[in-house]
Amino acid sequence: MSDRIANAKLRGKVMTAEEAAEFVNNGDNVGISGFTGAGYPKALPTAIANKAKAAHERGEEYMISLFTGASTAPDCDGVLAEADAIRFRTPYQSDPILRSKINDGTTYYMDYHLSESGLYVEQGFFGQMNVAIVEAVRITEDGHLVPSSSVGNNVEYLDNAEKIIIEVNSWQSEELEGMADIYRINKLPNRQPIPITDPGQRIGTTYIDIDLDKVVAVVETDLPDRNAPFKPIDDQSKQIAGHFLDFLEGEVAAGRLTYDGYIMQSGVGNVPNAVMSGLLDSKFENIKAYTEVIQDGMVDLIDAGKMTVASATSFSLSPEYAERMNKEASKYAKTIILRPQQISNHPEVVRRLGLICTNGLIEADIYGNVNSTNVTGSRMMNGVGGSADFTRNGLISSFITPSDAKGGAISAIVPMVSHVDHTEQDVKVIITEYGYADLRGLAPRQKVKKMIALAHPDYRPLLEEYYERALAKAEANKTMQTPHDLATALSFHQRFQDTGTMKLS
Structure with missing residues (x-):
């Protein structure tokens, strides 16, 4: 067992990802860590996807509502989407399989502003958060979580979930400890100003404190983040x-x-x-x-x-x-x-x-x-x-x-x-x-x-031609503030759908 799990109570909750996935049920609201391919759970998504596939093969329904910080990775959003395991997704995604499921209507998607998504969970807009699955660098002696390569909405999911599953990832450097600055905003209507007047100010703790009684499983992993290379600068x-x-x-x-x-x-x-x-x-x-x-x-x-x-x-x-x-x-x-x-x-x-x-x-x-x-x-x-x-x-x-x-x-x-x-x-x-x-x-x-x-x-030339036409319409109708010719305002898009290009053939 990893020495990164220093809390005695939580050391007794260590199990496989497959065993932990049994705590995630059909219809659950599941909040996970992860933001732009960093700090997302690595083992549970595949285990949940496999559970969904097995249920579907038996003719049973199995889909969850998935909440993140932002985008995750193919071994998270991708495997779950491929298994038709995501009924609802928010607030941001970039996986091509999930995108396809959203656009073909399999998955409902709500495109919320990132600053508001955690608040909406706190306010109960989506119903009860059933499970939080969060990656950590380590668990301290007191049972605090040291975040890995992202923080995202982890605090909101951990605070509001009925059950917590922790993935302790030894690929993530232990020296990340100390980088996080965890500050909780007071719940409405008792909010106070956030005491930041300079980007370098630290106002919180380096860990996330959690309710240990809500932890149902701890899973050990040693897997990298999705780190896609940037294209050469052209x-x-x-x-x-x-x-x-x-x-x-x-x-x-x-x-x-x-x-x-x-x-x-x-x-x-x-x-x-x-x-x-x-x-x-x-x-x-x-x-x-x-x-x-x-x-x-x-x-x-x-x-x-x-x-x-x-x-x-x-x-x-x-x-x-x-x-x-x-x-x-x-x-x-x-x-x-x-x-x-x-x-x-x-x-x-x-x-x-x-x-x-x-x-x-x-x-x-x-x-x-x-x-x-x-x-x-x-x-x-x-x-x-x-x-x-x-x-x-x-x-x-x-x-x-x-x-x-x-x-x-x-x-x-x-x-x-x-x-x-x-x-x-x-x-x-x-x-x-x-x-x-x-x-x-x-x-x-x-x-x-x-x-x-x-x-x-x-x-x-096409834009100039459009604007001249829009001006003529506006002058005739006395609508000069923002001239448009509504009959052709979306002609670029219509032409692209019809011919595959916005250019005139």
Whole structure:
């Protein structure tokens, strides 16, 4: 038995994943750890999936409602979706099998803001949380859990579940202990201000205290996180990163930013990671992050002495960088803080710190509305995640994207977005490889020229033609605030569905 289970009472609860899965019943609400492929349970999902398959073979129903921090991995979301074991899923996902099940109607999916999902569990919106399955680095003598590579919604699930199953993963470095900062927000209506005025402040404990009487099983594992490599930084990503730095330089010139006063948030993905890499050779020093995830680019900034604090709720690292983190966790714990996502994404703190936020998108329209989630309005990709937590409340909310996708078949700039996640009131800056559009202080019609300039050259004439048609309609109808021709506003999307490309044949 692992010496990572130091509590005598819980050492008596050690069993196999298959035995522990017997505590998870059909219809249960199951909250699990995990955020962007880090810190999720490794053994229980497969055991539950196998239990579901066996039940289905017997002609019995077996499906659970699954709650996470964010996305997990193929050996979690993937195996459960493949076994048709997920009836309902929230708040964020990225697994291709699960995505297919959501889009074909097998699985109900609710795309909640990450900062709110734990609160909704506390408030009982989904009914009773039956089981919490949480990965830990170790269990202390007092029975406290030391979180692994993510915190996410662990506290809310552990506090509200009837039963707790703990996976103690010896792959995770014991030196992660001390990195977490666990702070519970008072329950309504007795909430107090969150005492964070700087990203580097610690306000809680390094462990999660739990009700030991609720623990029904402890499972030992030795398995790695899902650590997908980032794509090599290509010329397009370098161009986008360069335009982002140009924008920051403009903020310095305007007196709104200093070279040692940049506090950032960054979404997940290859392009945001490239932007962080671009900061290595910039004039910016003493960079701080108050964000969701720690990516490779942030680790590079820390190693270079450019970033002094990185506060998040999870890692999202490539295999190489995950190995580095495991080997040198005690060193990085001096700079990195992992918080519950109710804290890492909390609007109150985001607004107070004055963050410059950077996220990705599927499409933006000529007035600056952004769709982050649904292709052609109905096909779910991953979810809004925490991007809206930061976009609505950040000091400057920017979106970065290549100008086209699918080999040029899809334009990232369209006449009207087919689904709205971030409204024009919240979106301040949009950046593609063709430049940046600073939309602050502009009325809708004043934004159009800047937005069309960001589009791929193949699509600019089509966008200009649409806007001219929309203007003519608006002038005739006296609807000039936000001109649209509703008959053709979604023509790009309709053409893509009909022909496989947004371009005119």
